[in-house]
Amino acid sequence: MEILKVHHKTRGPAAGTIGSALVGVVASGNLEVMLxxxxxxxxxxxxxxxxxxxxxxxxxxxxxxxxxxxSPGGLRISINDGGARPDTVMLRLLQGVRTMEAGHD
Amino acid sequence: xxxxxxxxxxxxxxxxxxxxxxxAGLLDPGSFTxxxxxxxxxxxxxxxxFDLPAAFDDGMVVGRGRxxxxxxxxxxxxxxxxxxxFAEVSGAKxxxxxxxxxxxxKLPRIVxxxxxxxxVRLQEGNAGELAVAEVMRAIVEAxxxxxxxxxxxxxxxxxxxxxxxxxxxxSRIAISEQGRTGVSGPEVIExxxxxxxxxxxxxALVWSVTGGRNRRLLGGADAYAxxxxxxxxxxxxxxxxxxxxxxxxxxxxxxxxxxxxxxxxGACNSAVEMWVALGIAEPQNIxxxxxxxxxxIVKGLRGAAYDAR
Numbered sequence: 001m002e003i004l005k006v007h008h009k010t011r012g013p014a015a016g017t018i019g020s021a022l023v024g025v026v027a028s029g030n031l032e033v034m035l036x037x038x039x040x041x042x043x044x045x046x047x048x049x050x051x052x053x054x055x056x057x058x059x060x061x062x063x064x065x066x067x068x069x070x071s072p073g074g075l076r077i078s079i080n081d082g083g084a085r086p087d088t089v090m091l092r093l094l095q096g097v098r099t100m101e102a103g104h105d
Numbered sequence: 106x107x108x109x110x111x112x113x114x115x116x117x118x119x120x121x122x123x124x125x126x127x128x129a130g131l132l133d134p135g136s137f138t139x140x141x142x143x144x145x146x147x148x149x150x151x152x153x154x155f156d157l158p159a160a161f162d163d164g165m166v167v168g169r170g171r172x173x174x175x176x177x178x179x180x181x182x183x184x185x186x187x188x189x190x191f192a193e194v195s196g197a198k199x200x201x202x203x204x205x206x207x208x209x210x211k212l213p214r215i216v217x218x219x220x221x222x223x224x225v226r227l228q229e230g231n232a233g234e235l236a237v238a239e240v241m242r243a244i245v246e247a248x249x250x251x252x253x254x255x256x257x258x259x260x261x262x263x264x265x266x267x268x269x270x271x272x273x274x275x276s277r278i279a280i281s282e283q284g285r286t287g288v289s290g291p292e293v294i295e296x297x298x299x300x301x302x303x304x305x306x307x308x309a310l311v312w313s314v315t316g317g318r319n320r321r322l323l324g325g326a327d328a329y330a331x332x333x334x335x336x337x338x339x340x341x342x343x344x345x346x347x348x349x350x351x352x353x354x355x356x357x358x359x360x361x362x363x364x365x366x367x368x369x370x371g372a373c374n375s376a377v378e379m380w381v382a383l384g385i386a387e388p389q390n391i392x393x394x395x396x397x398x399x400x401x402i403v404k405g406l407r408g409a410a411y412d413a414r
Contacts, residue, residue, distance in 0.1 A: 001153050022143050025123050026160045027185040034143055034161055051156050078146075080158045 004048040004056055006063045010073035013041040016101035023099055024092045031084040033096045036076045044072045050081035062086050066093045075100070115335040119259040120283040122334070124166050124181035127219055130334035131341075132170035132179070139168040141198060149194050151229050152187075160186045165195035167202045169213060173342050176213035178206055184221030184262035191267045192226035196236020203243035206252045215345060216247065216254045218275065223290060224266020237267030244274045248351035253277070255344055257337050259284035259330060263315065266290065276348040276414060279340040280317035280326040282396070287315045309392070313376035318391055321403055322383060323370070324362060327414065329403060331396050349414060358413035 014037070024032040039045065046063045066072070070093070077096070084092070114130035122130070128137055141147050143161030152159045164186035169178050180199050182189040191199075199218075206216050225233030244254050256272040256279070258264045263285035264272045272278050272286050280286065289297075291305035304310060313319055321329045327347075330340035349355045373379045380388035383406060391399070 001156055001158070020142075020144050022125070022161065025183055025185045026158050026164075026187075030185070032160060036144055049158060051158055078161070080160055082158055 002048075002050050002053050002056075004046075004050070004059055006046045006048075006060055008044045008046075008063070008067045010042050010044050010067060011071045013073040014071065014075050014097060014100055018100050018102065021096055021099040023096045026080045026082045028082055029084055029088065031079055031081045031089060031092055033092045034078045035072075035096045035100050036078075037074050037100065038076045039074050041073045044075050044077065046077045046079065048079040048081060050079075050083075052081070052083050058086055059089075062089050062093075066090060070094060070097045072097050116333050119281060119330075119332050119334060119337055120261060123185065124164075124183040124219060124221065127334065127337075128166060128168075128170070128179060128181050131217075131219075131338055132172055132177070133174065137168055137170040137179075139166060140202070141167065147194055147198075149192055149229065151193065151232075155228050157187075157228065163192065163194040163198070164189060165198045167198045172215075172217070172338065172345075175215060175345065177215045177217055178202055178213050179217045179219065181219035182221045182260070182262075182268070184260040187226055188224075189220075189222035189260065189262045189268070190226030190229075191222065191224065191233040191236045191240070192229040193232035193236065195226075196233060196240065200236065200239045200243050203240065203247050203254075207243060207247040207250050210250075214252050216252060217257060217341060218254065218271065219257045219260075220264040220268045220272055221260025221262045222264060222266070222268035223262045224268055233267065237270060240267070240271050241274045244271065245351075248276055251351075253345065253348040255279065255341055255348070257330075257341065258286050258326070259317070259332060259337065263287075263290070265293075265315075276351070277328070277344040278320075278326040278414075279328040279330050279337060279344060280320055281330045281332045281336065282312075282317045282399075283332050284317040284320075284326075284330075285312065285315040286320055286325070291315065313392065318399060319376050319379070322380060322385070322391075322406060323366065329396070329400060336396075355413060362413045 020036045022034045148159040164183040166181045254275045255277045256275040259281035269288045291311045294303040295305040320326045328340040330336040370379045
């Protein structure tokens with residue numbers, strides 16, 4: 001199991017007020033992304049647990065791109081990976097941020 | 106945790122939904138409170154030894170909520186994670202929920218089990234087998250204290266092995282056409298007895314034997330649900346007040362039901378032969394009917410309406 005921790009400064013806080021969310025499922029080619037609003041407004045951490053070794057640079061590139069697009073300030077993001085492709089990872093991260101934006105019904 | 110319910114939640118396929126999507130769509134909006142949510146990070150301590158990824162909820166979501174304004178306890182297995190398996194953490198979460206229902210009369214008296222599992226997680230075999238045994242005992246004990254336990258079977262993994270045993274211990278079982286239940290799954294039978302005995306690649310054969318329609322016709326399930334969140338909600342609401350008391354009379358009735366079934370159908374070699382023996386007019390046509398036409402056939406059948414379990 002490879003554990004990767006990435007820390008980013010963001011432009012501002014993530015939208016919404018929901019405290020936490022979980023999207024996706026740990027399955028082949030899929031991943032689960034848990035988001036918790038626990039950090040300072042301009043901080044974002046992403047911790048990845050993946051059984052697939054040797055792709056640190058790809059993970060870091062996807063996360064950097066995600067932080068640039070979504071500005072997920074305040075979010076502690078934790079990932080359990082089931083061997084997802086980079087495009088799937090990006091979609092799940094964006095889905096997670098959108099879920100955190102939504103209001104309770 | 107947030108509520109992922111959306112306007113199309115009612116018509117969403119139960120088969121294709123995740124455990125969390127099923128719960129969000131099934132329960133009254135905003136009523137779900139999760140026990141040991143993923144933010145607690147109660148994960149399997151064993152999977153890392155096998156270099157396998159864990160899940161923050163170990164593939165088991167437990168909590169309480171409301172269904173049609175009735176208070177319920179719920180447990181949902183995530184069939185996509187490790188086949189929705191019974192393991193140390195996932196099993197303990199389910200056992201804890203059932204024992205709480207048994208011991209605390211102030212908790213809801215209805216437990217819904219959204220089963221989606223091939224059975225015991227092989228990497229945690231001993232813990233998983235123990236979990237199944239403890240779950241079955243806890244269900245029986247809870248029923249003895251007046252708790253109604255309803256199994257909902259319609260996920261991708263079906264309800265096999267320990268999940269099949271668990272379903273059979275419940276007060277009532279609701280199943281969809283896509284749902285499958287049994288003890289030994291098709292691949293297990295084929296591996297042990299050969300492809301001539303049971304071809305697990307033959308989908309029509311697999312569903313005709315283990316699938317929801319056959320199980321409902323034989324009385325192995327008490328309600329037939331359409332493969333939607335709304336379908337399962339309606340089925341459960343219809344079952345909630347029809348659960349039998351867990352007493353000697355019910356167990357004797359169940360014994361009579363099973364003895365009668367094996368006497369009538371024990372010599373059959375295929376599902377169609379059983380449907381003939383049940384007196385169904387066009388047995389070959391069962392799998393082609395729509396849900397409404399199928400429900401009409403069930404209404405007229407003896408055995409499907411036994412008040413036992």
